Amino acid sequence: MTAAPARRLRAHWLLALLLLGGAVLRVLAQLAYRPALLYIDSFRYLDDLGVFFPGGINPIGYEVLLLGPLLLVGNLALVVAVQHLLGLALGVAIYALLLRFGARRWIAALAAAPVLLDAYQVQIEHNIMSDLLFQVLLLASIAVLTWRGAPGPRTAAIAGLLLAASVLVRLVGLTLVVPAVVFVLLATGLRPREGWRPRLRAAGALAGAFAGVLLCYATYHLIWTGTPALGGSTxxxxxxxxxxxxxxxxxxxxxxxxxxxxxxxxxxxxxxxxxxxxxxxxxxxxxxxxxxxxxxxxxxxxxxxxxxxxxxxxxxxxxxxxxxxGFAPTRTQSPGDVPLARWQFTTDYPMYADPWYVAEWAELHGDGTVHADPRLGGLLRDYQLGGGYTPGLALGGCLLVSAAAVLGAGRARRSGLRAVVLLPAGLATTVLATAAAMEFSWRYQLPGLVLLPLAAGLAITAITGPRRPRSSESIT
Known part of the structure; x- marks a missing residue:
């Protein structure tokens, strides 16, 4: 190893350790369950490939943006391998965003830890489902809106496109345009020196791009079904x-x-x-x-x-x-909840459809067999049930410290970071509340693993002061 990479490794050693741990978990999952885990929703996505019918329960964004393109060049194992790589990339992106705003390296690394090491996150990445892509689109929209300072109309429009894509991946993203628009309006404070007109233009660009994509999709739905909508039976x-x-x-x-x-x-x-x-x-x-x-x-x-x-x-x-x-200390469930076991590793291959039907898809996009290694599956299960997840109290603490920063605790009022804290915290609160309005499932809590630790890392930086001057333009 040359001097420069060695210095970088020493400087970011904690992130490197967390990435290594996350990679080990994902390799174990890849080896334990082949070619991938197929949940109930997986068959809806697979059945829709090449048809792209918009009138089903789920919109078609996952099939169009990730599942379909990957199956053109590979099989189901490739799909989940890419999803695992994207899961690792989420951790790196959280770390990079926090360093961009002057966070201390250890704080940035700890903020990346939940998405890298949470067993429920790893399990969902190994499913043929849209959840991981939804997380990626949300974090990408945050990066676009904040990386180069207060967003102008073009940057805001790109973020609007990303948020619209998240809706076409998971309908629960429909309400996320609200905190995004609020952030754009507040990005230069309540009294922007250049006046409100540039902020209004940027907010209008974001909302317009968002609405434009959804209008096109509703028209596509109208052509197929005779009714303008974003999904099937709403x-x-x-x-x-x-x-x-x-x-x-x-x-x-x-x-x-x-x-x-x-x-x-x-x-x-x-x-x-x-x-x-x-x-x-x-x-x-x-x-x-x-x-x-x-x-x-x-x-x-x-x-x-x-x-x-x-x-x-x-x-x-x-x-x-x-x-x-979602903020409970442990993973528990109440009577009537979606079974928690659906999101837990098992020692056998979980079947959510007739075995012949599962084998049919494995034949079409694999070698015709599904397989679970009980030893490796047992290791993952022991890790998961033994505490290998992010406690809800920790996520609740992230939300509380984010609220404190937004309200101006410590040095936050002069930090120029209150609005940028509000963005991931607002997105997290909105997406979790929207999901809860439908029903509770631990699966629906997973966006919080990306958004809430990021918000908390930004909040701690705002309250205590940055490690160094930020390289980006000040965002209030």
């Missing part, structure tokens, strides 16, 4: 949360709405869980026995609207309870 998404608490006899439901309003006691619904009502429950018998022309989506949307109108506090209470679950 009624069932809102319906799941409201069906769990609906007092059907008090809502003045139409005949169609009454068909899809659950009649079992609320306690029974709590045991079944919101996920059951979103995906597996539609009518007391079977949707095939519905009258011809029955609009299930409209009926579910109608129930949801009336529950929100007449029982807002019941819905709000469930939402707040699920939002706070």
């Amino acid at each position: 009624g069932s998404v809102v319906y799941g949360r409201t069906a769990a608490v609906a007092r059907c006899d008090e809502l003045g439901l139409t005949a169609e709405e009454a068909v899809v309003c659950p009649r079992e006691p609320v306690a029974v619904r709590a045991e079944r869980g919101i996920d059951f009502y979103i995906h597996f429950w539609h009518v007391p018998v079977n949707t095939d026995r519905l009258p011809e022309g029955f609009d299930l989506n409209a009926a579910q949307s109608g129930v949801a609207r009336k529950v929100l109108l007449h029982q807002p506090f019941d819905v709000l209470g469930g939402f707040l309870n699920d939002f706070l679950k």
